Amino acid sequence: MPGSRLSVLLLVSGCLQVCDLHPDVVVRRFRFVDLQRTWTEAQTYCREKFQDLATIQNLNNNTEAQQAAVNSQFWIGLFNGTWRWSQDKEEDNNPSTWFEKWSTLEPGTGSCVSISKAGAWYAKDCSTLNAFVCFSAETGQHVLVDQKKSWPDAQAHCRSQHTDLSSIRSLEENTQVSALLPDPVQTDLGAFFGALLGGTYSTSTTSTTYAWIGLHRSPWAWSDGSSAAYTQFGLLQSKGRDDCVMMDSSSSTWFWRPCTENHTFLCNTDIRPVAMRTLKVRMSSASADLTDPVVQNSVLQQLKKRMEDEEGMEAVRLKWRMQPDGQVFSQEEGTAPPPVCQQDDACGTA
Ligand SMILES: *[C@@H]1O[C@H](CO)[C@@H](O)[C@H](O)[C@H]1NC(C)=O
Ligand SMILES: *[C@@H]1O[C@H](CO)[C@@H](O)[C@H](O)[C@H]1NC(C)=O
Ligand SMILES: *[C@@H]1O[C@H](CO)[C@@H](O)[C@H](O)[C@H]1NC(C)=O
Numbered sequence: 001m002p003g004s005r006l007s008v009l010l011l012v013s014g015c016l017q018v019c020d021l022h023p024d025v026v027v028r029r030f031r032f033v034d035l036q037r038t039w040t041e042a043q044t045y046c047r048e049k050f051q052d053l054a055t056i057q058n059l060n061n062n063t064e065a066q067q068a069a070v071n072s073q074f075w076i077g078l079f080n081g082t083w084r085w086s087q088d089k090e091e092d093n094n095p096s097t098w099f100e101k102w103s104t105l106e107p108g109t110g111s112c113v114s115i116s117k118a119g120a121w122y123a124k125d126c127s128t129l130n131a132f133v134c135f136s137a138e139t140g141q142h143v144l145v146d147q148k149k150s151w152p153d154a155q156a157h158c159r160s161q162h163t164d165l166s167s168i169r170s171l172e173e174n175t176q177v178s179a180l181l182p183d184p185v186q187t188d189l190g191a192f193f194g195a196l197l198g199g200t201y202s203t204s205t206t207s208t209t210y211a212w213i214g215l216h217r218s219p220w221a222w223s224d225g226s227s228a229a230y231t232q233f234g235l236l237q238s239k240g241r242d243d244c245v246m247m248d249s250s251s252s253t254w255f256w257r258p259c260t261e262n263h264t265f266l267c268n269t270d271i272r273p274v275a276m277r278t279l280k281v282r283m284s285s286a287s288a289d290l291t292d293p294v295v296q297n298s299v300l301q302q303l304k305k306r307m308e309d310e311e312g313m314e315a316v317r318l319k320w321r322m323q324p325d326g327q328v329f330s331q332e333e334g335t336a337p338p339p340v341c342q343q344d345d346a347c348g349t350a
Helices: 039-051 057-067 151-161 171-180 190-197 293-310
Strands: 010-021 027-036 072-080 083-085 112-116 121-124 128-135 142-151 183-190 205-207 210-218 244-248 254-257 263-273 276-284 315-320 330-332
Touching: 010 293, 027 039, 027 057, 039 072, 039 263, 057 244, 112 171, 121 210, 128 151, 142 151, 142 171, 151 210, 171 210, 293 315
Parallel strands: 072 263, 128 210
Antiparallel strands: 010 276, 010 315, 010 330, 027 263, 072 244, 083 210, 112 121, 112 210, 128 142, 183 205, 244 254
């Protein structure tokens, strides 16, 4: 019956693999890097290739990190907060041009820095009330603000009224800034005591004046700027100032080491998950030869366009799956079992 071939539509079905990228969903994972680097080099590497050095914020993260690098000791993103200038400019915080003028036995335990009339620096509790020196980029001048404020309030004042709290980059600038401070107040107590004791003592006391400058330090912090609320330090710690943190994956605890040592490291990486589905597609075919790869591909392109246009899916990737008989489509005759479209393992990342 030659005529019937044209009038009867064949019902065929095939399995279509759909990979659907979710551009708005981001999942954070750890990536272990088996290269020996200093902490800062590792940070640069992670920032270039992934997101940043690893941030561990809870026990789950810690377990994930441990599993990412079995039997290893590696840098994570935690470091001991370092001294920084409020303006946080490259030239201010560059270690090779770093200027400092600590007084004897300073810096102590304070985290905010004040300068004395004599030009020496003192680390103080940031909540102490002091006058402060702002820098104005407009005039290029340092300005003494003779109001007593805490360091954070002083910083806010400078940032709203001028540019920022002053950075000091040289001895010359240090002298300029300290010269702004009022002379120490001398109280002559000689007369007072003299009158009191009926003697001829002469004594005086000097009250030094201080003003905040822009230098301060932060406590433990993560490379990506997260606060360090969760830590997992082990009991055995080295003495001294070792400012970068490693994880020991066998004990899943952390310890600190000098940042200049070379070690392997763990990065954060943000990946976009791909959803994969397998669909069964049934079509009626009149004349097109569905065994032809060109035809198969053209059907694929049409389906892809329809999914993107009508279902709002983005970056969909489609692929026909081969049936056990080596064909993509099987003809559905009343009795033949329809193909079973099994769920596939993965979409791949290509
Ligand atoms: C760490 O924990 C946070 C909060 O639960 C989570 O969003 C993040 O994906 C975890 N990071 C890793 C790398 O598992
Ligand atoms: C962290 O830095 C502070 C201030 O610089 C220092 O006193 C402390 O010893 C450092 N901690 C470690 C573990 O190095
Ligand atoms: C770290 O490795 C570099 C080479 O990659 C080497 O030049 C440097 O001396 C090493 N530093 C230490 C502290 O071992």
